[in-house]
Amino acid sequence: MHFFNLGMLSWHEQAGVLFAMATILIIDDEASIRLLLRSVLEAAGYEVTEAINGRQGVELYRHRPTDLVITDIRMPELDGLEVLLALMREFIHAKVIVMSGVGEQERTLRVAKLLGARQTIRKPFVIPLLLDAVRYEVDISGSFPRCCP
Numbered sequence: 001m002h003f004f005n006l007g008m009l010s011w012h013e014q015a016g017v018l019f020a021m022a023t024i025l026i027i028d029d030e031a032s033i034r035l036l037l038r039s040v041l042e043a044a045g046y047e048v049t050e051a052i053n054g055r056q057g058v059e060l061y062r063h064r065p066t067d068l069v070i071t072d073i074r075m076p077e078l079d080g081l082e083v084l085l086a087l088m089r090e091f092i093h094a095k096v097i098v099m100s101g102v103g104e105q106e107r108t109l110r111v112a113k114l115l116g117a118r119q120t121i122r123k124p125f126v127i128p129l130l131l132d133a134v135r136y137e138v139d140i141s142g143s144f145p146r147c148c149p
Contacts, residue, residue, distance in 0.1 A: 021047045022138040023066040027057030027083060029075045040127055054078025058086045067138050069096045073108060081112060088116040095137050099123055
């Protein structure tokens, strides 16, 4: 299997067929969470971009939309709900999974769903369940695998 970039998309070649790699933007102010998510998601075959706060995440998405956004709720500059609202206003079809820490109220997660979050996940999360959520949003409810001859 070979990986390479063609324009805005990353591709991998398997058995002579090109498949587009799904792209995921992780927005979290905790470096350890970003590192863990990047490691797990790249090992699962996804291309990952990171943002250290909500404002940076929204700007990155504006310049290069991804197939999925995973954002924390509590962050400096723009929190996860503000990120979600900004993305839904500009990109109605953006797919967002919102993560919340143990201290978050259930009400906050319900608000995230009302604002357009596809799924909500509580930290600490179980990696196989997170991967199931990502696969569902990208592979099943999305259009992957995209390929060309």
